[in-house]
Amino acid sequence: MKTALRFLAIASVVLATVASVVSAPARADEPRVIPVVAKRFEFEPKEIHVKKGENVVLEVTSQDVTHGLFSRKFGFDEDLAPGKTVRVPIRADEAGPYLILCDHYCGSGHGGMKMTIVVE
Numbered sequence: 001m002k003t004a005l006r007f008l009a010i011a012s013v014v015l016a017t018v019a020s021v022v023s024a025p026a027r028a029d030e031p032r033v034i035p036v037v038a039k040r041f042e043f044e045p046k047e048i049h050v051k052k053g054e055n056v057v058l059e060v061t062s063q064d065v066t067h068g069l070f071s072r073k074f075g076f077d078e079d080l081a082p083g084k085t086v087r088v089p090i091r092a093d094e095a096g097p098y099l100i101l102c103d104h105y106c107g108s109g110h111g112g113m114k115m116t117i118v119v120e
C-alpha cells in the first residue's frame, strides 16, 4: 500500500514537470508589440527595426485626426480614428526597408507623413 502511494506521488510530480515543460515554449512565439503614435504629420517612431521572420504587432494610435496606415509590402491599409488603437500584425520574410504611408488625407503635411520598417 505504501509503495503504491509513493508511486502515485512520484508519478504526479513527473506529470506536473512534463506539463510545465510542454507549455513553456508557447511564450517564444508571442509577437513583439511595438507602440506607434500617429499625429500631424509624422509617425513616432519614424523607423522600426525587425528581424527577418519575426512576428511583430504594431499598436498604432492617432493622437489628433484620422490618419491612414498603408503598406503594399505587408498588405495592410488601416484607418486610424483618433484615440483608438489599431493592432496590425506584420511578419517579413525578406530583408529590406519598407515604406509605410499615411493614406488618409490629414492636412497640409499629409504627403510627407511616412515611416520605415527595416527588416534585417
Ligand SMILES: [Cu+2]
Pocket: 067, 068, 102, 103, 104, 105, 106, 107, 110, 111, 113
Ligand atoms: Cu495623412
